[in-house]
Amino acid sequence: MNLTSETLDAIAGLMRDAAKQEILPRFRKLGDEDVAEKTEASDLVTIADTGAERVIKAGIEKILPEAFFIGEEGVAADPSLLAKLKDAEMAVVVDPIDGTFNFAHGISAYGVMVAVVSRGETVAGLIYDPMGDDFMIAEKGGGTWLKRADGSSSKMKVAAPVALPEMLGTASVAFMPNEKRAKLMANTVKLRFAASYRCAAVEYRAFAAGGLHFITYFKLMPWDHLAGVLIGQEAGGYIARYDGSPYRPDHLDGGILGAPDEESWRELREKVFTL
Known part of the structure; x- marks a missing residue:
């Protein structure tokens, strides 16, 4: 269409x-x-x-x-x-x-x-x-x-890749299982900065504009993510579900992770967001 x-x-x-x-x-x-x-x-x-x-x-x-x-x-x-x-x-x-x-x-x-x-x-x-x-x-x-x-x-163009200790980004952990939240939060010390603005609209815009090196979410309601994922991807970012599969409109769980490129995505997935 x-x-x-x-x-x-x-x-x-x-x-x-x-x-x-x-x-x-x-x-x-x-x-x-x-x-x-x-x-x-x-x-x-x-x-x-x-x-x-x-x-x-x-x-x-x-x-x-x-x-x-x-x-x-x-x-x-x-x-x-x-x-x-x-x-x-x-x-x-x-x-x-x-x-x-x-x-x-x-x-x-x-x-x-x-x-x-x-x-x-x-x-x-x-x-x-x-x-x-x-x-x-x-x-x-x-x-x-x-x-x-x-x-x-x-x-718009996403940020250029940087080393893991220099990465700035946002991680929404509110809907992450409680038993895994502490591990994830501990892993974020490997990064330069991890925050949450409690607003996917703001975070996706910042990612697409090159202001963030990563974004991640765990609850996937379509109104929160469909527009932002496309905006991030069309700005050159690599965004996929935690299992590596593409995010689709009917996905309500499985989490998503975005990064400037696939190599950065894999490093984040393996070393920080290891659920």
Whole structure:
């Protein structure tokens, strides 16, 4: 499936509109009644999440009326929707606010993520930063581009490989089995820096821009990773599941690890992320 530049621009405009209407006006202005827990205290949903998803869904129905829509909050209400992604001829997968915990606590590390999937393959990914009003956009085979509000754009490229002790990156360990977490955290002393910004949208953008040498996650909900993985790959990065297999839209576990190249990926997998 080939998406036109006009279609991608329309999706980007829709993401910006949702942010202007539902997200930015509520940033640092949420009341207690505007925030709710989903599965635990760190898993939150806000009125901005549900409002933004509603705006994006209505817009996608006009831009790509044939597409099956999967939003994080829609799946929270009806989990059966998730199983339909694998067989969808075309689907649009949306995270209306990635980094809701940050957003709800007034931390400006959050973003809006949209992926377009065709026959089980991610063909386009967009990550919008409402605070900076710019996008990272990738179409399969077309590279990754930073597109700014003034209309200018720059092609993204991941960092050059470096030695293990010089690697900077992020490791999300929240959903890692407890008995393995201590080992992984101990292994990160082999690296220069390992952190978590609690926001895949921010981390994937930093990776694609060359600011991180590695990223890793253990829970693979599609709205968190489809857009970012394509953006990282199209920027030249090597991203695969922990068993070395390619990440696909229907994968919900198995973890993923990204690095500047395959050699760096294998060194990280063997010496640091040895699960």
